[in-house]
Amino acid sequence: MAVRVDLNISLDGFATTTGQTPDNPMGEDWPRLVGAYAATKTFRERVLHDTSGQGTTGVDDEYAKAYFTELGAEIMGAGMFGLHHFPDDPDWRGWWGDEPPFRVPVFVLTHSTRPSIEMTGGTTFHFLSATPQESLDRALEAAGGKDVRVGGGASVVRDFLKAGLVDQLHVAIAPIILGRGVRLWDDLRGFESDYDVTTETAESGTVHLTFRR
Amino acid sequence: MAVRVDLNISLDGFATTTGQTPDNPMGEDWPRLVGAYAATKTFRERVLHDTSGQGTTGVDDEYAKAYFTELGAEIMGAGMFGLHHFPDDPDWRGWWGDEPPFRVPVFVLTHSTRPSIEMTGGTTFHFLSATPQESLDRALEAAGGKDVRVGGGASVVRDFLKAGLVDQLHVAIAPIILGRGVRLWDDLRGFESDYDVTTETAESGTVHLTFRR
Numbered sequence: 001m002a003v004r005v006d007l008n009i010s011l012d013g014f015a016t017t018t019g020q021t022p023d024n025p026m027g028e029d030w031p032r033l034v035g036a037y038a039a040t041k042t043f044r045e046r047v048l049h050d051t052s053g054q055g056t057t058g059v060d061d062e063y064a065k066a067y068f069t070e071l072g073a074e075i076m077g078a079g080m081f082g083l084h085h086f087p088d089d090p091d092w093r094g095w096w097g098d099e100p101p102f103r104v105p106v107f108v109l110t111h112s113t114r115p116s117i118e119m120t121g122g123t124t125f126h127f128l129s130a131t132p133q134e135s136l137d138r139a140l141e142a143a144g145g146k147d148v149r150v151g152g153g154a155s156v157v158r159d160f161l162k163a164g165l166v167d168q169l170h171v172a173i174a175p176i177i178l179g180r181g182v183r184l185w186d187d188l189r190g191f192e193s194d195y196d197v198t199t200e201t202a203e204s205g206t207v208h209l210t211f212r213r
Numbered sequence: 214m215a216v217r218v219d220l221n222i223s224l225d226g227f228a229t230t231t232g233q234t235p236d237n238p239m240g241e242d243w244p245r246l247v248g249a250y251a252a253t254k255t256f257r258e259r260v261l262h263d264t265s266g267q268g269t270t271g272v273d274d275e276y277a278k279a280y281f282t283e284l285g286a287e288i289m290g291a292g293m294f295g296l297h298h299f300p301d302d303p304d305w306r307g308w309w310g311d312e313p314p315f316r317v318p319v320f321v322l323t324h325s326t327r328p329s330i331e332m333t334g335g336t337t338f339h340f341l342s343a344t345p346q347e348s349l350d351r352a353l354e355a356a357g358g359k360d361v362r363v364g365g366g367a368s369v370v371r372d373f374l375k376a377g378l379v380d381q382l383h384v385a386i387a388p389i390i391l392g393r394g395v396r397l398w399d400d401l402r403g404f405e406s407d408y409d410v411t412t413e414t415a416e417s418g419t420v421h422l423t424f425r426r
Contacts, residue, residue, distance in 0.1 A: 011405075011422070012398035013225050175410045175422060179402025185225035189392025192224075197388045199414045207412055207420055209224070209388060 002167040003136065004149045005157050006067050007184060008034045009171050014181035015154035022085045032176050036204035040064040046101045059202035063172065072143025074102050075135055077156035078110040081125065093117055094125060105142040107135050109156060132163045154182040161188060169195070173207040215380040216349065217362045218370050219280050220397060221247045222384050227394035228367035235298045245389050249417035253277040259314045272415035276385065285356025287315050288348050290369035291323040294338065306330055307338060318355040320348050322369060345376045367395040374401060382408070386420040 009015045010033060017027030026034070037043055041055030042064035055061070078084060086092040094100065096119075103122035113127040128135050139148040150160045160166050171184070185191075195211035202208060222228045223246060230240030239247070250256055254268030255277035268274070291297060299305040307313065307330075316335035326340040341348050352361040363373045373379050384397070398404075408424035415421060 011226070012396075012401075175405060175412065177398050177401045177404045179398070179400070183225075185390050185392070187392070188225075188390045191390045192388060197418060199388065199418055199420055201412045201414055201420075205410060205412055207414075207422075209420075211388075 002147050004168045006170045010176050010178040012177050013183050013185045014178040015184040016182045036060045036206045070147045072146025073139040073148045074106045076151040077153050079153050081108045132160045154184050169211040171209050215360050217381045219383045223389050223391040225390050226396050226398045227391040228397040229395045249273045249419045283360045285359025286352040287319045287362045289364040290366050294321045345373045367397050382424040384422050
């Protein structure tokens with residue numbers, strides 16, 4: 001049972017892109033930042049429900065598979081569920097489709113809570129106004145001995161990192177310079193001292209770094 | 214004949230450390246930022262004149278050797294020569310020892326120029342008040358068809374990168390979070406679009422990224 005994070009970041013440490021709109025929820029730089037992950041067989045199957053069998057099967061896909069392995073619950077910020085764009089729509093069900101890839105309880109952090117939403121395939125969204133520690137306690141309870149993943153966005157992840165709650169941080173670094181967005185590493189000087197770090201390069205040029213304690 | 218840069222940076226993109234003093238010219242975080250390079254056989258021989266044959270001989274050392282291969286001239290900022298700490302000492306000869314590792318003409322960028330200094334082993338320091346392009350023209354002329362290296366520090370390198378003057382940028386990324394210093398990547402959004410990038414991981418955990426155009 002571990003608390004895990006997986007994030008796509010740029011070489012200059014931006015873990016989110018700018019220019020999000022309801023029509024383009026991931027923002028203008030998303031294809032370049034997340035392209036290698038989105039090209040994997042696992043992403044195409046699990047997130048896009050593409051059963052054609054297409055997609056990459058190398059190092060990037062090994063990490064993509066691990067995202068969902070032993071997953072018992074997920075925590076995400078309001079932005080990842082789309083509440084920033086649709087704050088007043090009580091029928092908004094997120095932009096993860098009718099059958100979200102999580103297939104476990106997902107705890108969405110928001111100051112304005114709403115009733116839980118049960119989706120197809122095992123995912124249920126719960127809405128919590130809570131500190132990182134409180135939400136983690138809820139998620140661990142729901143995870144039934146499996147892992148809890150803090151999915152994002154960058155500022156939510158940083159809150160959990162700063163609070164010392166994360167056992168394993170995996171960053172997939174795209175060799176691009178974004179120059180704007182939310183910086184993952186701010187206020188984390190010396191973070192590595194509590195962790196062992198391993199590095200692996202994918203065929204796509206993505207650098208995978210994993211901090212484990 | 215190419216214009217090259219090699220820099221050690223942290224995972225959060227800081228290419229220089231803080232807390233430099235005359236007694237500790239590299240600053241408080243230098244050992245962690247540059248440790249893998251300083252441990253190489255090439256660094257020990259070429260910079261420290263250690264002839265014991267000790268030092269690492271793996272991937273980090275391959276890059277260290279390349280620093281000096283085909284080098285025809287070097288450009289550096291005033292800080293790398295120590296002029297920030299000893300601005301009024303006309304006898305200051307840099308902190309690279311009596312026999313600096315460059316063995317070629319070195320052009321030090323400074324607003325208060327001084328007479329050239331010829332050192333043992335082929336290095337001559339020249340002091341220029343010039344734009345990046347002007348200093349590069351001088352260095353290329355002195356390099357006699359070989360490469361020119363822009364040695365640092367980070368803000369000098371960034372000026373050359375922003376001016377589009379660099380053909381090859383190699384960064385050795387240490388998996389540490391510094392949280393302060395000079396950020397290499399600021400104002401370089403989209404820099405990668407003119408370059409091909411390759412990635413290699415060293416035994417030390419250092420990630421070597423090379424942008425070539």
